[in-house]
Amino acid sequence: MGNWTTTVRRMIPRRQLHKVLNTGRQITGLFYSGNKMECxxxxxKARKFMPYGITKRPNAMCPHCFSLERHRLLWLYLKNETGLFEGKPKLLHVAPEQCYMKPLERLLGDNYLTADLDSPLAKIKMNIQAIPFPDGEFDVIFCNHVLEHVDDDRQAMREFYRVMKPGGWGVLLVPINANRTTTYEDPTITDKKGREKAFGQWDHVREYGTDYTDRLREAGFTVETVEYAKAVSPEQQAYYSLGNDTLYIVRK
Ligand SMILES: [Zn+2]
Known part of the structure; x- marks a missing residue:
């Protein structure tokens, strides 16, 4: 989210924050009103999307739900290529992206479980290295941009595999440096500055390389990498303003 929300967050008590953010959303929504694009x-719909990021990417953020390009790409994939929208699968959503929460709640009702280590927005507080659910509990698991923060990511992957139903599937996205064939990690680097220098961000504990899929397979999953942007026409890519991220889909 943009700088203004960070500032607002610091200034306003949590219980009032939601109200302020919603009003903010309505105002931005009006400013961006139009029909040229759709989230x-x-x-x-919107005249255009909001710029976002260090380089201020144009048409990056939906002015209504604050989704980014990668969120919209994944959503289209989920809608067009998976069974998520049929039959109310039981879904575990770890560190839930806010833009997905309302639509998934509406779609799945009680079958939608959000979890986080400490976010008050999630229903369940948990550590993914020790998931407090029995084997085969979930049809679907989403956990995006989390594993790069977790000390024992292999244990977390094994836990996801354990709590997934046979026949289940999941989306486990992480940032990957495509120039690395081997994931770089060093548990002796523990300070913020050192981690930022070594892994690209102060709270990352590794930088994944293209061997990420090997780790998922070691945990038991079948892995499919999907370049979904290639399946979408250039017109649709522009209309929805989509990212071109690789999607990592796992199956049990
Ligand atoms: Zn939106």
Whole structure:
């Protein structure tokens, strides 16, 4: 989210924050009103999307639900290529992206479980290295941009495999440096500056290389990498303003 929300967060007590953010959203929504683009997640249209990121990418953030390019790409994939929208699968969503929460809640009701180590927005507080659910509990698991923060990511992957139903599937995205064939990690680097220098961000504990899929397979999963942007026409890519991220889909 942008700098203004960070500032607002610091200034305002949590219980009032939601109200302020919602009003903010309505105002930005008005400013961006139009029909040139559409967010496939919240279904709302806009004249354009908001710029976002260090380089201020144009048309990056939906002014209504704050989704980014990669969120919209994944959503289209989920909608068009998976069974998520049929039959109310039981879904565990770890460190839930806010833009997905409302639509998934509406879609799945009680079968939608959000979990986080400490976010008050999630229903369950848990550590993914020791998931407090029995074997085969979930049809679907989402856990995006989390494993790069976790000390024992292999244990977390094994836990995801354990709590997934046979026949289940999941989306486990992490940032990957495509120039690395071997994941770089060093548990002796523990300070913020050192981690930022070594792994690209102060709270990352490794930088994944292209061997990420090997780790998922070691945990038991079948792994499919999907370049979904290639399956979407250039017109649709522009209309929805989509990313071109590789999607890592796992199956049990
Ligand atoms: Zn949206």
């Amino acid at each position: 496939p997640i919240c279904g709302k």
